[in-house]
Amino acid sequence: MTHQDCTFLLTLPVELVHMIFDNLSDFTIICSFRQVCTRLNMIMDTYPPYQKLAAIRANTPPIDYGEVQHLINALKHNTALAKVILSGHCIGVDGAKRFADILRINKTIITLDLICAEINEEGAKHLAFPLLDNTTLTTLDLSSNAIRNSGAYHLACALRKNSTLTALFLDNAEIEKPGIAYLAGALRNSTTLTTLDLGHNDMQDEGAQYLADALRNNTTLTTLNLEINRIGNLGAQYLTGALQNNTYSMQRLMTLDLGLNDIRDEGVEHLIVALRENRTLTTLTLEWFYVEQNLKNRLNNLIKCNKKT
Incomplete structure (x- = not known):
C-alpha cells in the first residue's frame, strides 16, 4: 500500500477504516499499516480481529524482500501473534538473520514455520543464536532448507542450552x-x-x-x-x-x-x-x-x- 493510501486512511472515521480492513488479509494489514504512524497503530489496536489474531500466514504469491521487512518491523512491537508461518516464501539468509533479531526481543511467538525458505547453514546459524536465551519459542520448522552439517551443529549447540523448544523439524535438510x-x-x-x-x-x-x-x-x-x-x-x-x-x-x-x-x-x-x-x-x-x-x-x-x- 502506498504512502498516499495510508495518508488517506488517516482522514477517515475509525469505523470506516475497520470496514476497509475487513476486506484485507491479516498479512496485508500487519505489513502495510503497522508502525506507519501512531494513529494507524491505535486504529489497528482497536480492530477486533487484530486483537484476537494469534497466527499470521503469508499467502501466495511469494512475498518479496520489502514485505519481509515490513513483517519483521511489525513483529518487533507485536504482543499478540503466537504463530508465524512463511512456508514456501524465500526469505533467504538475510531474512533468517532478521528473524533471529526478532527472537531476541519478541516474547509471544511460540511457533516459527520457515519451510522451504532458502535458509542455508548460515541462516540456521543466525537462528540458533537467539535460541540460547529465548524462553517462548516451542516449535521451529526448518524443513526443506539446506541446513547441512554445519547448520545442524549450531542448532545442536542451541538445544544444549535452550529450555523451551519442544518440537524441531529438519525434514529434507541435507x-x-x-x-x-x-x-x-x-x-x-x-x-x-x-x-x-x-x-x-x-x-x-x-x-x-x-x-x-x-x-x-x-x-x-x-x-x-x-x-x-x-x-x-x-x-x-x-x-x-x-x-x-x-x-x-x-x-x-x-x-x-x-x-x-x-x-x-x-x-x-x-x-x-x-x-x-x-x-x-x-x-x-x-x-x-x-x-x-x-x-x-x-x-x-x-x-x-x-x-x-
Missing part, C-alpha cells in the same frame, strides 16, 4: 552423519524436546547408532521421524537396543517412523525382540513391502498390545 551426531549429542540430555523430525536426510546406519545412544539417556522425546534415511538392518538393530532400554528407564518414545528405509526381515526380527520388553511404543512405520507376512503380524500384534496398556 544433514548427513556428522550433523546427526551433533543433534544426537544435544538430544541425549534434552529435557524439553518431545518431537524431532529428521526424515529425508542421510544418516544411514551410523547416524541411527548416534540417535540410539542418545535415546538410551533421553526421557522426554515422544515422536521421532527417521523416514528416508538409508537405514538398514544394522541401524534397526541399534535402535532396538535403545527401545529395549525403555524397560529400565523413563524413556517416553511413542511414535517412530522408519518408513522408506532398507529395513528387511532381519531388522524386523530385532524390532520384535525389543517390543517384547518395550511398553511405550504405540506407532511404528516401516516399509512393509520387504517384510514377510508372518513378521508383520508378530510386530503388529506387539504394537496393538502396547496400545492397550
